[in-house]
Amino acid sequence: MSAQQAVQYVRKSDGGLVAFSEKKLLRSLTRSGATAETAGGIITSLRHKIYPGITTREIYDQAFGMLKDITRPAAARYHLKRAILELGPSGFPFEQFIGELFRRQGYQVQTNRIVGGRCVKHEVDVLATAGDDLHFIECKYHQAGITCDVKIALYVHARFQDIAHASDMKIAGKTVGWLITNTRFSSDALQFGKCAGLHLLSWDYPSGKGLKDIIDREQLYPVTCLTTLSHYEKSRLLHLNVVLCSDLLERPDVLKKAEVPQDKVGRVLEETGNLCNKRLRAGVH
Structure with missing residues (x-):
């Protein structure tokens, strides 16, 4: 211009x-x-x-x-940012996706665990372990334009404090609380997170280390990125717990279960391989 x-x-x-x-x-x-x-x-x-x-x-x-x-x-x-939004309004596929992000980075991961706190029980979206440390992760999926505000950060921090002080959570390492969103944090939420020691991860926060950066660096693209799949086919894959594009290269037969037409499978796998910079498995056509 x-x-x-x-x-x-x-x-x-x-x-x-x-x-x-x-x-x-x-x-x-x-x-x-x-x-x-x-x-x-x-x-x-x-x-x-x-x-x-x-x-x-x-x-x-x-x-x-x-x-x-x-x-x-x-x-x-x-299409990545929109693809994360396409994981669905229930938030459950987003939780699975975050679990896979941590798993592919070397964590032992469990999703949707009920954990006892000092006062009450809590459902933890993602429980990730690395060595002796336990990471408790709350995932907040929002539609475009909705900010994750300080009220959510306060609520999540209070839950993790209750869990961290529970007698059955005494571990050799640290307990680490996370709040992860697919959109952005308000300035107050960011300030609170820094002050309280609550780890925050959003689309573009921390700078250079946000969701978009992790996904690109590790090539952990969700299946909703693929331009060769219809909305229905993407939904079918998510229903079958197939979240990452790389899963299609490891389990190409799942495309048939997702009702992807046979004459389309080759194009889907070719796009997936190019996106993830990986060759198709031998014998897959």
Whole structure:
């Protein structure tokens, strides 16, 4: 956008207005793996379609559609934030996904455990162990535009304090409390977490070590990223407890159980292999 062009304000998912930034869009596209040439071409195509008040969702949909026609692996990575939202409103698949993230990083993981506290029992979304340390993880799934606020952080911290002080939780190592959300934390929640020693993890927090960074670094993409699958097929896979794309490479037969047409299986596995930078298992066609 040249200096002479008027700034266009676009509407975010929370209803607020923000100045449209070509640099931010370029960064998102290239971060997904699109070449500078591809990203520049998409921005050029979009430039004359931006109008005052257009939603960020509309801009995303148009950019995603063009990127998908050029390179599906990059489109899948660009789709990551939406893919996390597609894990479902119940929050249960998100809990499974977080459990898998910790498991793939070397933790022993259990999900949906009932743990006795000093005062009452608590259901812990994810219980992860590393050496002698116990990590108690509360997962908060939100729709786009909803912030995880300080009231949630206070509530979660109180629960973990009750668990940590229970007589049956005396362990050799530490007890560590986590609050993880797919969206963002309010400034008060971040301040409280730092002060209280509650570990916080969100889409982009901590800086450079947020969910998006962990997923990209470890290539732990959810199946909802895949552009070759329909919404129904993704739902079927989640119902079958298949959360990560890498699971499809290890268990390709599950695609049949998810009712993915046979003539489509090869394309799904090819996209998955490209996304995860892995070769298909020998004998899988």
